[in-house]
Amino acid sequence: MAYRPADQIVHKAAWLYYTHGLRQDEVAQRLNISRASVALYLRRAREAGIVNISTSTQLFRKDMMARRLEDALGLETVWLVGEEGLTQDPAAEIPTLAASVFLEMVKNGDRVGVAWGRTVYAIADAMAYADRQGVTVVELCGNLGSPYSYRPDQCTMEIARRLNARGLNFYAPLVLSTEELARALREEPVVREQLDGISSCDLALFTVGTLDEDSHVIKCGALGLEELHRLKKQGATGVIAGQIIDAEGAWLDCDYNRRMISADFDAIRAIPRRLMVVQEDEKFEPLLAAINGRFFTHLVLTSGMAARLIEHTDARANEHEPAKATA
Amino acid sequence: MAYRPADQIVHKAAWLYYTHGLRQDEVAQRLNISRASVALYLRRAREAGIVNISTSTQLFRKDMMARRLEDALGLETVWLVGEEGLTQDPAAEIPTLAASVFLEMVKNGDRVGVAWGRTVYAIADAMAYADRQGVTVVELCGNLGSPYSYRPDQCTMEIARRLNARGLNFYAPLVLSTEELARALREEPVVREQLDGISSCDLALFTVGTLDEDSHVIKCGALGLEELHRLKKQGATGVIAGQIIDAEGAWLDCDYNRRMISADFDAIRAIPRRLMVVQEDEKFEPLLAAINGRFFTHLVLTSGMAARLIEHTDARANEHEPAKATA
DNA sequence: CATGCGCATTGACAAAAGTCAATGCGCTGC
DNA sequence: GCAGCGCATTGACTTTTGTCAATGCGCATG
Numbered sequence: 001m002a003y004r005p006a007d008q009i010v011h012k013a014a015w016l017y018y019t020h021g022l023r024q025d026e027v028a029q030r031l032n033i034s035r036a037s038v039a040l041y042l043r044r045a046r047e048a049g050i051v052n053i054s055t056s057t058q059l060f061r062k063d064m065m066a067r068r069l070e071d072a073l074g075l076e077t078v079w080l081v082g083e084e085g086l087t088q089d090p091a092a093e094i095p096t097l098a099a100s101v102f103l104e105m106v107k108n109g110d111r112v113g114v115a116w117g118r119t120v121y122a123i124a125d126a127m128a129y130a131d132r133q134g135v136t137v138v139e140l141c142g143n144l145g146s147p148y149s150y151r152p153d154q155c156t157m158e159i160a161r162r163l164n165a166r167g168l169n170f171y172a173p174l175v176l177s178t179e180e181l182a183r184a185l186r187e188e189p190v191v192r193e194q195l196d197g198i199s200s201c202d203l204a205l206f207t208v209g210t211l212d213e214d215s216h217v218i219k220c221g222a223l224g225l226e227e228l229h230r231l232k233k234q235g236a237t238g239v240i241a242g243q244i245i246d247a248e249g250a251w252l253d254c255d256y257n258r259r260m261i262s263a264d265f266d267a268i269r270a271i272p273r274r275l276m277v278v279q280e281d282e283k284f285e286p287l288l289a290a291i292n293g294r295f296f297t298h299l300v301l302t303s304g305m306a307a308r309l310i311e312h313t314d315a316r317a318n319e320h321e322p323a324k325a326t327a
Numbered sequence: 328m329a330y331r332p333a334d335q336i337v338h339k340a341a342w343l344y345y346t347h348g349l350r351q352d353e354v355a356q357r358l359n360i361s362r363a364s365v366a367l368y369l370r371r372a373r374e375a376g377i378v379n380i381s382t383s384t385q386l387f388r389k390d391m392m393a394r395r396l397e398d399a400l401g402l403e404t405v406w407l408v409g410e411e412g413l414t415q416d417p418a419a420e421i422p423t424l425a426a427s428v429f430l431e432m433v434k435n436g437d438r439v440g441v442a443w444g445r446t447v448y449a450i451a452d453a454m455a456y457a458d459r460q461g462v463t464v465v466e467l468c469g470n471l472g473s474p475y476s477y478r479p480d481q482c483t484m485e486i487a488r489r490l491n492a493r494g495l496n497f498y499a500p501l502v503l504s505t506e507e508l509a510r511a512l513r514e515e516p517v518v519r520e521q522l523d524g525i526s527s528c529d530l531a532l533f534t535v536g537t538l539d540e541d542s543h544v545i546k547c548g549a550l551g552l553e554e555l556h557r558l559k560k561q562g563a564t565g566v567i568a569g570q571i572i573d574a575e576g577a578w579l580d581c582d583y584n585r586r587m588i589s590a591d592f593d594a595i596r597a598i599p600r601r602l603m604v605v606q607e608d609e610k611f612e613p614l615l616a617a618i619n620g621r622f623f624t625h626l627v628l629t630s631g632m633a634a635r636l637i638e639h640t641d642a643r644a645n646e647h648e649p650a651k652a653t654a
Numbered sequence: 655c656a657t658g659c660g661c662a663t664t665g666a667c668a669a670a671a672g673t674c675a676a677t678g679c680g681c682t683g684c
Numbered sequence: 685g686c687a688g689c690g691c692a693t694t695g696a697c698t699t700t701t702g703t704c705a706a707t708g709c710g711c712a713t714g
Contacts, residue, residue, distance in 0.1 A: 011386035018382045019423060024671060034694050039672060050383045055341050056376060056458045063338040067346070079335075351701065361664050366702060 014045035082303040095122035115206030116152035124158040135165035142174035142261035199267035209239030238286025249293020341372035376456020409630040422449035442533030443479035451485040462492035469501035469588035526594035535617040536566030565613025576620020
């Protein structure tokens with residue numbers, strides 16, 4: 001490149017300002033130009049790449065990934081565990097982290113909605129005792145009468161206990177045998193009130209469930225194997241508060257969902273802060289569905305999953321704007 | 328450590344401010360903290376190296392003198408400080424510039440050899456935090472056990488820290504009391520391996536030392552005064568990685584050098600990019616010796632020294648081809 | 655359980671940086 | 685040679701950032 005004296009002064013200004021830490025007026029004085037010119041040169045220097053301002057990637061790799069996910073998914077905050085090699089299994093740390101995060105999110109007087117699942121129960125179990133004032137914990141879905149160990153009401157009550165909060169259970173089963181019965185029950189005042197109360201929550205805690213033969217919904221008896229296979233053909237991809245969603249995160253219009261007593265998805269989305277916790281790596285597809293459904297605003301997951309998500313969203317971005325791929 | 332919300336918010340603030348270009352008040356609003364806190368976090372982020380601001384060193388090589396020196400000495404690149412009246416003492420800027428230049432030279436995956444000296448330590452100190460990947464920093468010479476403030480291993484480790492690199496120290500002293508011991512130690516597998524690893528470096532950073540009564544080698548106790556005088560009579564002119572060279576840049580065959588554990592000169596010369604930094608004007612003669620020894624490929628020095636060098640090489644050229652002097 | 659200590663946070667003010675219309679200067683074309 | 689154009693530069697004003705004393709909060713200690 002030819003020697004352009006015009007660039008020289010831009011370089012000089014950048015050097016004095018960024019490397020030497022002089023103020024703009026000092027730089028101006030030193031170079032015998034106005035401070036306004038210095039400001040202009042500095043902008044040019046940044047734009048031309050003479051000055052590089054970057055946030056560290058390697059030192060804070062996890063944080064970096066979290067920030068990128070927040071941006072890509074439009075989330076409030078993302079927390080990641082793993083990568084650092086501190087524990088053998090990063091997933092094991094998820095409930096601990098999620099419990100801390102959740103505790104920090106609960107403010108006095110909050111109304112908190114809690115869904116159900118292995119992970120939610122593990123979080124409850126890992127949660128420290130805190131004495132919040134005036135907190136109410138409500139269920140986001142109906143109950144399961146089965147003796148299965150992680151019952152929705154247990155999650156709710158355990159979390160309420162840890163928070164020194166009032167726990168309110170749904171006075172209805174999760175799944176009924178007929179659509180008519182479910183519809184009728186939903187209109188019962190006491191149930192209606194509980195369902196309506198969901199959208200007035202300040203905070204929600206839930207996971208997304210998978211739909212495999214050893215999934216939670218199957219093992220707890222809510223859903224039979226043959227029905228599972230039929231639903232999967234219809235596009236069933238994941239489970240949110242007991243209800244089945246398709247790959248787009250939309251409520252799957254099926255007999256099973258219609259027989260369910262659980263939070264209306266719009267009611268869930270009306271809750272301002274919604275913490276999603278994903279522990280198992282198998283939940284990738286369901287998580288994508290949940291993302292599409294915009295079910296959550298805060299996310300706790302492993303860095304492995306985070307990496308897959310970033311890769312996935314990048315790939316999608318390139319699909320849409322292939323020109324950028326080469327840049 | 329598992330979950331440090333303190334770091335998280337600092338990183339997030341830095342991300343929003345520097346990567347997203349939000350204003351401090353916007354960041355504060357987003358994070359629900361005061362703007363004053365944002366300003367504080369950003370300062371911490373800069374200090375902790377979460378944010379890197381670096382300026383191109385182009386300015387310092389766009390100089391005619393630098394070009395002439397490159398040609399005259401057959402060097403890759405020369406950077407000059409001074410002349411522009413930017414600072415009162417040009418020498419004071421040498422470490423800053425050298426640090427920038429050096430940072431620009433270090434690529435991911437590089438193996439970097441670092442020698443020792445006041446200047447090298449000053450460079451380490453002035454160096455910005457950067458997050459290179461897979462960089463290894465090795466010592467070019469043995470260690471000094473003395474409590475003198477600029478120890479070789481400190482240089483190495485500090486530079487490694489700044490680069491987010493792995494630092495490897497020599498497991499041997501710089502000078503031993505007998506030649507036999509030095510020879511034996513050199514053949515120790517662990518030391519041998521370290522010595523052999525020098526030639527596989529991609530980049531080296533070092534200075535040339537003087538041999539006066541207040542020189543570094545004397546002050547740190549490696550060399551005694553009487554020995555110094557004896558060696559100077561033998562032609563000792565400068566110091567490279569602890570070892571003494573004569574005016575031609577050749578290894579001085581003396582007891583002192585033979586008692587030393589340090590990089591073989593051919594190993595040093597096998598490193599493709601070798602940055603020499605000369606801060607003090609007193610180092611003119613040693614620098615000439617180092618030039619003769621072809622110890623370096625890149626050079627950072629003051630324009631005052633550069634002028635003397637050009638004058639010197641011109642004079643020598645005229646000696647050899649006086650006819651050209653009149654042309 | 656009260657007390658004191660230290661550190662994080664904040665509000666308010668001072669300093670610095672960004673912006674933009676007005677000006678000046680050099681260059682081109684007539 | 686001169687008018688017109690475009691771009692660099694600047695002063696004056698606004699916005700943004702830095703700073704610091706005051707405050708508050710949590711934590712450990714007596």
